[in-house]
Amino acid sequence: MKPTPLMEIESLRVEFAGSAGRRVRAVRDVDLTIYEGETLGLVGESGCGKSTLGRAMVRVTEPTGGAIRYLGKDITKLRGTVFRKIRADLQMVFQDPFGSLNPRRSIADIVAEPLLRARGTGKDEARKIVDDLLDQVGLGREAGTRKPHEFSGGQRQRIGIARALAPSPRFVVADEPVSALDVSIQAQVINLLSDLIRERGLTMLFISHDLGVVRHIADRIAVMYLGQIIEVASRDDFFAGPAHPYGEALLSSVPALSKQPRRDRIELTGELPDPADPPAGCTFHTRCRYATDVCRTDAPVLREVQPGREVRCHLPLIPVKGSTS
Numbered sequence: 001m002k003p004t005p006l007m008e009i010e011s012l013r014v015e016f017a018g019s020a021g022r023r024v025r026a027v028r029d030v031d032l033t034i035y036e037g038e039t040l041g042l043v044g045e046s047g048c049g050k051s052t053l054g055r056a057m058v059r060v061t062e063p064t065g066g067a068i069r070y071l072g073k074d075i076t077k078l079r080g081t082v083f084r085k086i087r088a089d090l091q092m093v094f095q096d097p098f099g100s101l102n103p104r105r106s107i108a109d110i111v112a113e114p115l116l117r118a119r120g121t122g123k124d125e126a127r128k129i130v131d132d133l134l135d136q137v138g139l140g141r142e143a144g145t146r147k148p149h150e151f152s153g154g155q156r157q158r159i160g161i162a163r164a165l166a167p168s169p170r171f172v173v174a175d176e177p178v179s180a181l182d183v184s185i186q187a188q189v190i191n192l193l194s195d196l197i198r199e200r201g202l203t204m205l206f207i208s209h210d211l212g213v214v215r216h217i218a219d220r221i222a223v224m225y226l227g228q229i230i231e232v233a234s235r236d237d238f239f240a241g242p243a244h245p246y247g248e249a250l251l252s253s254v255p256a257l258s259k260q261p262r263r264d265r266i267e268l269t270g271e272l273p274d275p276a277d278p279p280a281g282c283t284f285h286t287r288c289r290y291a292t293d294v295c296r297t298d299a300p301v302l303r304e305v306q307p308g309r310e311v312r313c314h315l316p317l318i319p320v321k322g323s324t325s
């Protein structure tokens with residue numbers, strides 16, 4: 001059966017005013033499709049634009065240009081009640097559960113809030129939904145009467161997840177949901193998210209700089225570099241060998257995941273260039289060990305090199321379909 005696109009991002013741009021009148025192009029003409037029921041892992045170094053893209057998809061951050069189609073409908077210009085209804089379908093789990101929970105309110109009120117606001121659910125029904133959710137995320141309904149400071153980091157992230165799921169969303173952006181947690185707790189929260197994704201048929205954008213975490217949860221991987229998507233592949237294809245030199249370097253830097261012998265590991269040298277002033281040609285050429293003249297002058301486009309596999313590179317590291325060379 002052909003997968004149904006749930007979110008289709010077209011030429012999406014997000015720009016911020018930087019210092020000295022410069023414009024930070026955090027998301028640059030991104031095209032990306034997320035299919036119903038899948039978890040897409042979005043990876044890349046800090047500052048490459050992952051959070052901005054995720055936040056723009058659910059319009060926590062307003063895009064500067066381009067389209068975000070949710071079930072075929074562009075939601076970038078929607079306002080008022082029409083948007084509020086759709087907004088309930090699109091939720092976010094944040095990295096820092098403590099920072100995103102109001103310390104003075106009870107857990108039941110915190111979890112119920114998006115349900116009452118976005119769906120207009122009655123108080124009694126909301127209470128029942130909240131109780132069930134607190135059970136489902138493993139805290140137990142008794143947790144509803146307590147306050148955020150009474151919980152550990154992992155428990156607070158469970159509260160954050162319950163709150164995001166309260167309005168029964170179809171699409172969830174999880175932005176580094178386990179990076180603030182101890183490694184021993186990370187696996188528990190990832191397992192919980194995986195169970196909830198399966199039980200509820202959720203579609204998810206899972207943002208992380210940690211490839212080890214992404215490998216446990218994502219069906220497909222999208223790699224971002226300086227505001228652009230530079231590779232999209234199934235999880236198995238990506239971990240078997242990325243097609244973009246940047247993905248290769250990222251994977252090579254995680255010894256436990258890399259298939260390369262130690263002596264062949266590739267080091268990613270140099271800083272991420274300034275997003276307000278990206279290099280000409282391929283933006284990765286300044287750090288790429290394979291770069292040739294064309295990479296310094298011509299910007300590559302994101303193209304399908306094998307079925308289901310896209311790469312933005314003049315010299316991909318895998319055979320290109322239809323190529324005779």
Ligand SMILES: Nc1ncnc2c1ncn2[C@@H]1O[C@H](COP(=O)(O)OP(=O)(O)OP(=O)(O)O)[C@@H](O)[C@H]1O
Nearest residue numbers: 016017024026045046047048049050051052053275
């Ligand atoms: N509100 C803002 N105003 C100005 N610049 C911003 C703003 N938000 C993000 N940026 C800049 O946009 C670029 C992308 O940031 P973003 O947080 O999306 O990256 P990221 O890949 O999610 O990194 P991290 O994992 O560190 O959050 C960075 O250069 C960042 O400094």
